[in-house]
Every structure is written in C-alpha cells, then in structure tokens.
Amino acid sequence: xxxxxxxxxxxxxxxxxxxxxxxxxxxxxxxxxxxxxxxxxxxxxxxxxxxxxxxxxxxxxxxxxxxxxxxxxxxxxxxxxxxxxxxxxxxxxxxxxxxxxxxxxxxxxxxxxxxxxxxxxxxxxxxxxxxxxxxxxxxxxxxxxxxxxxxxxxxxxxxxxxxxxxxxxxxxxxxxxxxxxxxxxxxxxxxxxxxxxxxxxxxxxxxxxxxxxxxxxxxxxxxxxxxxxxxxxxxxxxxxxxxxxxxxxxxxxxxxxxxxxxxxxxxxxxxxxxxxxxxxxxxxxxxxxxxxxxxxxxxxxxxxxxxxxxxxxxxxxxxxxxxxxxxxxxxxxxxxxxxxxxxxxxxxxxxxxxxxxxxxxxxxxxxxxxxxxxxxxxxxxxxxxxxxxxxxxxxxxxxxxxxxxxxxxxxxxxxxxxxxxxxxx
Numbered sequence: 052x053x054x055x056x057x058x059x060x061x062x063x064x065x066x067x068x069x070x071x072x073x074x075x076x077x078x079x080x081x082x083x084x085x086x087x088x089x090x091x092x093x094x095x096x097x098x099x100x101x102x103x104x105x106x107x108x109x110x111x112x113x114x115x116x117x118x119x120x121x122x123x124x125x126x127x128x129x130x131x132x133x134x135x136x137x138x139x140x141x142x143x144x145x146x147x148x149x150x151x152x153x154x155x156x157x158x159x160x161x162x163x164x165x166x167x168x169x170x171x172x173x174x175x176x177x178x179x180x181x182x183x184x185x186x187x188x189x190x191x192x193x194x195x196x197x198x199x200x201x202x203x204x205x206x207x208x209x210x211x212x213x214x215x216x217x218x219x220x221x222x223x224x225x226x227x228x229x230x231x232x233x234x235x236x237x238x239x240x241x242x243x244x245x246x247x248x249x250x251x252x253x254x255x256x257x258x259x260x261x262x263x264x265x266x267x268x269x270x271x272x273x274x275x276x277x278x279x280x281x282x283x284x285x286x287x288x289x290x291x292x293x294x295x296x297x298x299x300x301x302x303x304x305x306x307x308x309x310x311x312x313x314x315x316x317x318x319x320x321x322x323x324x325x326x327x328x329x330x331x332x333x334x335x336x337x338x339x340x341x342x343x344x345x346x347x348x349x350x351x352x353x354x355x356x357x358x359x360x361x362x363x364x365x366x367x368x369x370x371x372x373x374x375x376x377x378x379x380x381x382x383x384x385x386x387x388x389x390x391x392x393x394x395x396x397x398x399x400x401x402x403x404x405x406x407x408x409x410x411x412x413x414x415x416x417x418x419x420x421x422x423x424x425x426x427x428x429x430x431x432x433x434x435x436x437x438x439x440x441x442x443x444x445x446x447x448x449x450x451x452x453x454x455x456x457x458x459x460x461x462x463x464x465x466x467x468x469x470x471x472x473x474x475x476x
Contacts, residue, residue, distance in 0.1 A: 054217075054218060054219065055218075055219045055220070055221060056218050056219070056220060057220065058082045058083055058085070058086035058197075058220045058222065059086055059089070061083070061086065061195050061218045061220050062083070062086040062087055062089070062090045062195075063090075064161075064193055064195070064218065065087065065090060065094065065097070065161055065193075066094075066160075067093075067094050067095045067096055067097065068095075068096045068097070069097050069098070069160035069161050070097075070098045070099075070100060070157065070158070070159055070160050070161070071087070071097060071098070071099050071100070071159070071160065071161040071162070071163060072100055072101060072153070072159050072161070072162040072163065072184070072187040072191060073099060073100075073101040073104055073163050074101075074104075074162075074163060074164040074165050074177070074180060074184050074187075075101060075102040075103060075104060075180040075182050075183070075184050075312055076102070076103055076104060076105055076179065076180045076182075076227075076282075076312050076313075076314050077105050077179050077180065077226055077227040077228070077229075077312075077313075077314045078164070078165045078177065078178060078179050078180040078184070078202070078226070078312075079101070079104040079105060079106055079165070079227070080163050080164065080165040080196075080197035080199075081106055081224070082197055082220065082222045082224070083163040083195060083197055083220065084109055084110065084163070085109065087110065087163075088109050088110055088112075088115060091110075091114070091115045091118040091119070092118075094118045094119075095117060095118055096118075096120070097118055097119050097120070098119075098120050098121075098122065099119055099120070099121045099122070100121075100122050100123070100124070100142075100157060100159075101123055101124070102123065102124045102125045102146075102149070102182060102183060103123070103125040103126075103127035103376075104127055104129060104130075105127070105129070105227045105229070105314070106129065106227055107129060108121070108129040108130050108133070111129075111130065111133045111138060111139060116138070120139075120140075121133065121138075121139040121140070122139070122140045122141070122142050123139065123140075123141055123142065123376075124141075124142050124144055124146075124149050124152075124183070124376065125146075125375060125376035125377075125378055126141050126367075126373050126374065126375050126376050127375075131373070131374065134373050135372045135373060141373050141376065143376070143377055143419075144376075144377060145338070145377055145379070145381055145382055146182075146281060146311075146334050146338050146377070146378050146379035146382055147334060147335055147337075147338035147339055147340070147379065147382045148335075149182075149183040149186075149334065149335075150183050150185075150186035150333060150334065150335040151335065153183060153186050153187060153190055154186065154190055158190070159187055159190055159191040159192070160191065160192050160193065161191055161192070161193045161194075161195065162184075162187040162188055162190075162191035162193070162194045162195070163195055163196075163197075164177060164184055164187070164188060164194065164195075164196050164197070164216075165177075165178070165196065165197040165199055165202055166178065166196045166197070166198055166199070166202060166211075166216070167198075167199070167200070167202040167203065167204045168198050168199075168200055169198075169213040170204075173212050173213045173214070174210050174211065174212055174213070175196070175198070175210075175211055175212075175213055175216070176202065176203070176204040176205050176206075176209050176210050176211075177205070177208075177209030177210075177211065177331070178202040178203045178204070178205055178209065178226070178331075179202070179203060179205070179226060179312060179313050179314070179320060179323070179331075180209075180311075180312040180313075180331075181205075181207060181208050181209035181311055181312065181331040181332060181333060181334070182281075182311040182312045182333070182334040183333075183334055183335075184209075185208045185209060185211075185333045186333065186335070188211060188215055188216070189215075193217050193218070194215060194216045194217050194218070195216070195217065195218045195219075195220065196216040196218070196219050196220070197220050197221075197222050198219050198220065198221045198222070199222060199223050199224060199226070200223050201223055201224065201225055201226050202226060203226070203320045203321070203323050203324035203325075204324055204325050205323050205324070205326070205329060205331040206326070206327055206329065206330055206331065207309075207329075207330040207331040207332045208331065208332045208333045208336070209331045225317075226317075226320055227314075228315065228316050228317055228320075229284075229314055229315060229316070230316060231264055231284060231285045231286065231315060231316065232261060234261060234264065234265040234268065235261070237400050237433045238261050238262055238264075238265040238400070239265055239268075239269075240433040241262055241265060241266075241398050241399075241400065241431055241432060241433050242262065242265030242266045242267075242268060242269045243269050244431050244432075244433075244435060244436050245262075245266045245269075245352060245396055245398050245431050245436075246266055246269035246270055246273075247436075248350065248394055248396060248429060248431075248436065249266075249270060249273060249276070249350050249394075250348050250350075250392065251273055251274040251275055251276070252274070252275045252276070252277075252300040252347060252348055253273075253276055253277070253300075253347075253348040253349070253350045253392075253394075254276075254277040254278070254279050254300070254301055254346040254347060254348060254349045254350065254390070255276060255277065255278050255279075255280065255350055255351075255352070256278075256279060256280040256281065256343075256349065256350070256351040256352065256353075256379075256383045256386075256387070257280055257282070257283060257286075257352050260354050262352070262354055262398045262399070262400075263284075263286070263352050263354075263398075264284065264285075264286040266352055266398070267286035267287060267289075267290060268286065268289075270290060270295060271289070271290070271293060271295060272295075273295050274295065275297050275299050275300050276290065276295055276296045276297070276298075277296065277297070277298040277299070277300055277301040277305075277308075277346065278296060278298065278308040278309065278310070279301065279303065279304070279309045279337065279343065279346055279349070280309070280310050280311075280337070280383075281310065281311045281312070281334060281337055281338055281378075281379040281382075281383070282310055282311060282312050282313060282314065283308070283310050283313055284313065284314060284315040284319060285315040285316055285318060285319045287308065288318065288319065288322050291308075291322075291328075296308070298328075300347055300348075301346050301347070302345050302346055302347065303342065303345050303346055304330055306328065307327075307328055307329065307330045308328060308329045308330065309330045309332055309337060310329070310330075310331060310332070310337065311331065311332060311333070311334040311337040311338070312331070312334075313331075334379075338379045338382035338383070338386075339382075339386075340382060340385045340386045340389065342386075343382070343383060343385075343386025343387065343389075343390065344386050344387075344389035344390045344393070345390075346390060347390065347391050347392060348390065348391070348392040348393060348394070349383070349386055349387040349390035349393040349394075350387065350393065350394045350396065351383035351384060351386070351387040351393075351394075351395050351396060352396050352398055353366070353380045353383065353384070353395075353396070353397055353398070354366065354397065354398060354399050355397050355399045355409070355421075355422075356368070356369060356374065356399075356409070356418075357409045357410070357411050357414060357415070357418065358397070358399070358409065358410055358411070358430060358451065359410075359411055359412065359413050359414050360410070360411070360412055360413075360444075360447065360448040360451055360452070360463065360466065360467055360470070361424045361444050361447055361448070362424040362427045362430070362439045362447050362451070363414060363420050363422075363423060363424050364380075364397055364420065364421055364422035364423075364426075364427060365414050365415070365418040365419055365420060365421065366378075366380055366397075366419075366421040366422065367419045367421050368417070368418055368419040369415065369418070370415035370416055370417045370418055371416070371417030371418075373419075377419075377421050378421075380421050380422055381421065381422060381426065383395070384422055384426050384427070384428075385426070387428075388426070388428065394428065394429060395426070395427070395428045395429065396428070396429040396430075396431060397422065397427060397429070397430050397431070398430075398431040398432075399430075399431075399432060400432060400433060401432040401433060401434055401454065401455055401456035401459075402456040402458070402459070406456075406458065408455060408456055408458075408459035408462075408463070409432075410432075410451050410452070410454070410455040410456075410459070410463065411463075412463065412466035412467070412470070424439075424447075427439050427440070428440040430450075430451065430454065431454070432454045432455070432456075434453070434454040434455070434456070434457075435453065435454045436454065437450035437451050437453065437454050438450070439451075444471070445467075445471050445473075445475055448463075448467045448470075448471070448475060449467075449475040449476075451463075452464060452467065452475070
C-alpha cells in the first residue's frame with residue numbers, strides 16, 4: 052500500500068550502493084533530486100541512471116562527488132560538460148533497448164518519478180514521459196513518486212495504479228517547459244525541401260530540434276498524416292487543429308498520435324492532458340522496428356552533427372567529445388526503410404554557425420557513427436536533397452558535395468579526387 056511522506060522522509064529509504072533511476076526529460080522530479088542531494092553526506096557509491104533530463108543535474112556538483120556517480124543513456128545539456136570531463140559517463144544504447152537493458156542488465160534499486168494525482172479509481176499518469184520510465188516503475192525495488200497536480204494525465208502505458216508506487220510525495224510545481232524558437236531562414240529552407248518528400252497519408256517521426264519543427268510548419272497543405280514517434284513538441288498542434296494530422300491511414304493505433312515523451316510549452320501539455328487522441332507508450336513499443344514498419348509511408352526526420360562523403364552519419368559526438376546519444380535515430384531509420392513507401396531522412400544545415408562544413412571528407416577522429424553508410428537514404432540541407440540509397444561511394448560523394456555549402460565544395464571536390472583517384476562527374 053502506498054504511503055504519503057515528505058521528500059526528506061522518503062529519501063531516508065535510499066541506501067549507499069543503490070542504483071537510482073530518474074524520470075526522463077521534463078518529468079524529472081526536482082523535489083526528490085534536491086532531497087537526495089541533501090542526504091549526500093550519509094551516502095556513498097550511489098549510481099544515478101537516466102535518459103535525457105531537463106533542469107539542473109544538481110547531483111553532479113563537486114560537493115557530491117563522493118556520494119553519486121552518474122551514467123546516462125542519452126547526454127542532455129545538463130550532463131554534457133560532466134560527461135566530456137569524465138565526471139559522468141554515457142551508456143551507448145538504442146532507445147528501443149533501454150527497457151530491456153533495465154530488466155536484464157541494470158537492475159534498479161530505486162526509481163524517482165513524477166505523476167498526476169490518482170483519480171477516483173486510483174490511477175495516476177506518468178504524464179509527459181513514459182519512455183523507459185514505465186519499465187523503471189515496474190522493475191525498481193522501491194518507487195518514490197512525486198504527486199503533482201500540474202502533471203498532465205495522458206493515456207497509454209503511463210496510466211498506472213497508485214499501488215505501483217511505494218512512497219508518494221505531494222508537491223505541486225510547474226512542469227518544465229521549453230519555448231519553440233522561430234525558425235531561421237536556413238531551417239525554413241530545409242523544411243521546405245524535406246516537406247516535399249512527405250507524401251499524403253505518411254506516418255511521421257521527428258527527432259528533437261529546430262529542423263523537425265520547421266518541417267512541420269511546411270506541411271499545412273498535406274492530408275491524412277499520422278504520428279508514430281519517440282517524441283513530439285508544439286509543432287504538431289496546428290496540424291491537428293487544421294485537420295492535416297488525422298492518423299486515419301495508420302495501421303497501428305489509427306486516429307491516435309503515438310509517442311514516448313513530449314517536451315514543449317504549457318500549451319502542449321494542455322493539449323495532451325486528458326486527450327484520448329494521444330497515446331504515450333513505452334519506448335520499447337514506439338521504437339520497435341517491427342512495430343514501426345507496419346505503418347505506411349513512415350517518414351523519419353532526424354539530424355546529424357556531421358556526415359562524411361560516403362554517407363556515414365555522426366549524430367552523437369564532436370570528435371571524442373560526447374554531445375548527445377544514439378537515441379532512436381537507427382530505430383526509426385530501420386523502421387522507415389522497411390515500411391511500405393517509407394523514407395528515412397537526415398536533415399542538417401550545411402555548415403555550423405562558425406562556417407565549418409558539416410559535410411566532410413572524413414569524420415573527426417573519435418567521432419561516433421550512429422547511422423552507417425548502409426543505413427542512410429535521404430540527406431537534406433538548405434541546398435537540396437541527396438538520395439544516397441543504391442548509390443556507389445563516388446556517386447554519394449558527388450551528391451553530397453552538391454548539397455554542401457558553396458564555400459566548401461571545391462575543397463570537398465579535391466578531397467574526393469584524392470580518395471577515388473578521379474574527378475567526380
């Protein structure tokens with residue numbers, strides 16, 4: 052039977068050498084994190100694991116180094132510097148496999164989650180993040196839940212009976228929000244190109260970032276689109292309101308938006324609250340290739356840090372410096388490539404803000420290959436689209452140079468000549 056305690060009382064149950072999971076993204080329960088840090092003098096060798104989380108990762112502060120060790124399944128901004136400096140660590144894993152990893156390889160002692168208050172039937176909701184947090188609740192020996200009346204009640208796997216939580220801590224606070232910035236001219240140009248690849252009746256997956264939002268803004272004249280994705284943000288709302296996103300052509304969960312987590316403004320959270328048209332599901336389902344492929348015309352839109360002339364995609368590191376994670380890119384590239392009429396797309400600006408080309412002769416030393424050259428199909432920049440599928444290495448190089456920034460095309464041509472021993476035509 053669940054019991055209500057203060058955060059301080061709840062954290063008395065945490066012991067040295069425990070492994071603790073923290074609820075993902077915007078759902079990270081800050082009151083429990085603060086209470087954990089307050090207990091630091093009494094703890095040692097506590098391992099903290101999580102996906103991308105928002106807000107400050109207080110447990111990484113220098114004063115807590117003897118108490119906590121952090122391993123993340125995806126490197127967010129709040130743990131990036133610590134990971135690059137070797138203070139925290141990163142576990143490379145496909146997003147779809149994290150629940151399995153928790154069940155079989157990384158048993159949890161404690162899970163911290165944030166939920167909506169129980170309804171009259173005793174059901175709470177994991178709200179804005181189900182992802183692997185659903186599995187963490189099922190598997191952890193002890194589950195401590197912050198109960199927050201501001202957490203949206205979402206349908207799907209995140210709807211869990213209060214008896215799943217051992218300790219409840221009542222604390223109402225705003226759910227973390229992030230504003231959607233106005234698209235730049237470059238992002239709009241990329242959005243226009245990518246939107247031309249999206250067919251009516253397509254099932255969309257969007258990664259995190261400005262480019263997916265720019266693509267969504269260009270789809271207002273499309274019809275019968277569906278959403279099956281690992282995450283979405285505010286960009287889908289206008290398309291639902293205009294009747295562009297209906298889900299009627301999907302074979303799995305027709306007429307429903309399917310996602311594992313969301314992050315955006317309060318408007319987004321109000322949109323999903325009590326909305327039976329949105330299903331928040333375990334990431335082992337949303338990102339399962341065998342599930343993704345069953346929907347028609349799956350169009351996945353993901354980003355990259357750099358791409359070499361053969362099509363190798365680095366999306367998680369800058370050289371040896373870990374920047375993000377493998378995430379769900381491969382899950383959806385494979386799912387889209389198997390889907391009837393599917394289109395896997397990698398979209399990125401041609402150069403960094405400092406003018407450095409993102410299309411390069413070779414990846415930086417130590418860079419991680421998230422999507423291999425055998426996985427990629429479409430690459431999009433503000434200069435056009437390169438369809439690499441079925442193309443040889445020399446053809447790929449020529450197509451990629453054609454969509455590189457004009458300032459770098461001559462150098463890329465020279466690099467290709469040196470690599471292949473002939474001028475590309």
